[in-house]
Amino acid sequence: NAGVTQTPKFQVLKTGQSMTLQCAQDMNHNSMYWYRQDPGMGLRLIYYSASEGTTDKGEVPNGYNVSRLNKREFSLRLESAAPSQTSVYFCASSEKGPTSGNTIYFGEGSWLTVV
């Protein structure tokens, strides 16, 4: 099992450009998440999808959009990148949402720099 796979690993964008981060999981999980990690701030939830066909905003959704393409895939799109979106992005998944106490499993991260 590959677990949670996200691409690309590294990306440099110019301000105003758009891009999509791709994520896929092979654990047959229902819930998927996108987090960003910034120094000294821990991980903050951008968006999550409790199940196929649903998406909800997290703590920091502004400037992002998501698509739950199917049960396996959950993409994150930056429509017009800003330097404040320079961060490390993590996709994650769990069998059910954290209200059930399920463990969340993370991908390896995508390092995004906006110049």
Next chain:
Amino acid sequence: AQSVAQPEDQVNVAEGNPLTVKCTYSVSGNPYLFWYVQYPNRGLQFLLKYITGDNLVKGSYGFEAEFNKSQTSFHLKKPSALVSDSALYFCAVRIPGNNRLAFGKGNQVVVIP
């Protein structure tokens, strides 16, 4: 107020000595608590969690954590630290009524040979 706090930015410990990484939480109700470890340029790896039952939880790589409801704490411990335990450690708590985890800022652990 922060839902979960990791009061120390960095923990330095000599190899072979006990390692403790502190975590306190401030959510009401029955918390679900998690510990993750992150090695450089990698994703977060799950170590252990407390949902219910025995307050002492054993996890991966020899780590354990003790849930203390009266002190609202969930400290991570390892009896004898290894140099390979040097990493960033995150505590997380489920937010009741909200389908997400809140993460602490993380603790950098440095194990000195």
